Amino acid sequence: MLLHLLNRAPSSSSVHQDVLRAMGEEDALMLIEDGVFGAVSAQVQHFPGLEGRLFALREDLESRGLAGRCDARVIIVDMDGFVALTEDAQRTVSWF
Amino acid sequence: MRYALLVLGGPYSDQAAHSALRFAHAAIARGHSVDTVFFYHDGVHNAAHLAAPPQDEPHLVDAWRDLQRMHGTALQVCVAAALRRGLLDAREAERHGKSGASLEPPFELTGLGQLLDISQTHERLITFAP
Numbered sequence A: 001m002l003l004h005l006l007n008r009a010p011s012s013s014s015v016h017q018d019v020l021r022a023m024g025e026e027d028a029l030m031l032i033e034d035g036v037f038g039a040v041s042a043q044v045q046h047f048p049g050l051e052g053r054l055f056a057l058r059e060d061l062e063s064r065g066l067a068g069r070c071d072a073r074v075i076i077v078d079m080d081g082f083v084a085l086t087e088d089a090q091r092t093v094s095w096f
Numbered sequence B: 001m002r003y004a005l006l007v008l009g010g011p012y013s014d015q016a017a018h019s020a021l022r023f024a025h026a027a028i029a030r031g032h033s034v035d036t037v038f039f040y041h042d043g044v045h046n047a048a049h050l051a052a053p054p055q056d057e058p059h060l061v062d063a064w065r066d067l068q069r070m071h072g073t074a075l076q077v078c079v080a081a082a083l084r085r086g087l088l089d090a091r092e093a094e095r096h097g098k099s100g101a102s103l104e105p106p107f108e109l110t111g112l113g114q115l116l117d118i119s120q121t122h123e124r125l126i127t128f129a130p
Helices: A015-022 A033-039 A058-063 A079-088 B016-029 B041-047 B060-071 B079-084 B090-095 B113-121
Strands: A002-006 A028-031 A054-057 A075-077 A091-095 B002-007 B033-039 B074-078 B107-110 B124-128
Touching: A002 A015, A002 A033, A002 A079, A015 A091, A028 A033, A028 A079, A033 A054, A033 A058, A054 A058, A054 A079, A058 A075, A075 A079, A079 B016, A079 B124, A091 B124, B002 B016, B002 B041, B002 B113, B016 B033, B016 B041, B016 B060, B016 B124, B033 B041, B033 B060, B033 B113, B041 B060, B041 B074, B041 B079, B060 B074, B074 B079, B074 B113, B079 B107
Parallel strands: A002 A028, A002 A091, A028 A054, A054 A075, B002 B033, B002 B124, B033 B074, B074 B107
Antiparallel strands: none
16 A cells, blocks of 8 residues: 655646546545645545545644635544554655 | 655745654654655755744754754755755865855765665655655
């Protein structure tokens, strides 16, 4: 299982499309920094079929005022949870 | 686990360095060791010895130094990326006829080959990009 890190909002970059094409069936996607804009309900349709495998970093949601607007399909994790995801993944791939 | 972080973003221009530092402390808090941070591309600016941010703002260069001092993390800087951007230790400054050094220990100039070595000797390598 690979963990993919994405730090771009789907509204400002199309790199999320490259991520989705590259992801394996077991892979997980972690939204960090401006990537967390993709976790709000109006944007999460950019990440279909990732239920249970789509994560967003709590502190980046909070620093952008989005903590209460995160879609229910996204699993919110703190920095500790982020580290835990990197433990579970054989490798981590950063997209930017 | 043995972690290494690759930092590609400069301080104060994007979030990469801040995210990497936060991750490093969280990893250490979970019982891992963050053995190495490698600075490459604009990330080499994190090693700027002369950085003097306002006192009421986070001092990222000092924060990296503290990470080395408290946890023994090696702070490695790609020499080719650093020299291009005016980041020279005393030895390189003398070699290039410059009047002063802008990079000092615990930051150390190393070759890009070191990054390949890191990827093979650490169990996890996490990239923080601009």
